[in-house]
Amino acid sequence: MEERKKPTRPFSVIYADAKQALTRQVGNTMAAYGLPIFMAEGILSGILAEIRTNAGNELADDTARYEEELKEYYEAQVKEMQETFEKEKADLIQAFENPVDPEDPGEAPSAEPDPDPEPQTTEEKRCIEEETEIEEVD
Numbered sequence: 404m405e406e407r408k409k410p411t412r413p414f415s416v417i418y419a420d421a422k423q424a425l426t427r428q429v430g431n432t433m434a435a436y437g438l439p440i441f442m443a444e445g446i447l448s449g450i451l452a453e454i455r456t457n458a459g460n461e462l463a464d465d466t467a468r469y470e471e472e473l474k475e476y477y478e479a480q481v482k483e484m485q486e487t488f489e490k491e492k493a494d495l496i497q498a499f500e501n502p503v504d505p506e507d508p509g510e511a512p513s514a515e516p517d518p519d520p521e522p523q524t525t526e527e528k529r530c531i532e533e534e535t536e537i538e539e540v541d
Contacts, residue, residue, distance in 0.1 A: 433443050 429443065
């Protein structure tokens with residue numbers, strides 16, 4: 404069975420509904436107090452100024468909070484990378500100071516060369532010897 408997700412109301416619809424509700428409330432308040440339009444205009448201008456101030460403060464608070472969260476995030480990333488670097492550095496120092504013991508057959512490859520899979524023929528050996536000339540130095 405396919406799961407259906409409830410549709411989200413578009414912001415344009417929310418905006419229109421909120422504007423309509425505020426306009427209705429302003430009209431109801433003007434009627435309840437018997438305010439003329441010029442007085443309502445002054446009151447609404449004051450309210451708008453407060454809302455603009457609050458909006459600016461809200462933006463500043465949100466920006467500061469975001470920057471702090473971002474700073475914490477990157478500090479945690481740097482700390483994690485620093486810890487990884489220090490661990491790898493310690494491992495490399497230990498590997499350099501304590502090289503693997505070649506006598507331990509389980510850890511290091513043997514120093515003996517592997518036998519040739521195909522023995523060289525006499526002709527191949529002669530050809531190699533002819534190509535390799537050794538100069539004597541006085």
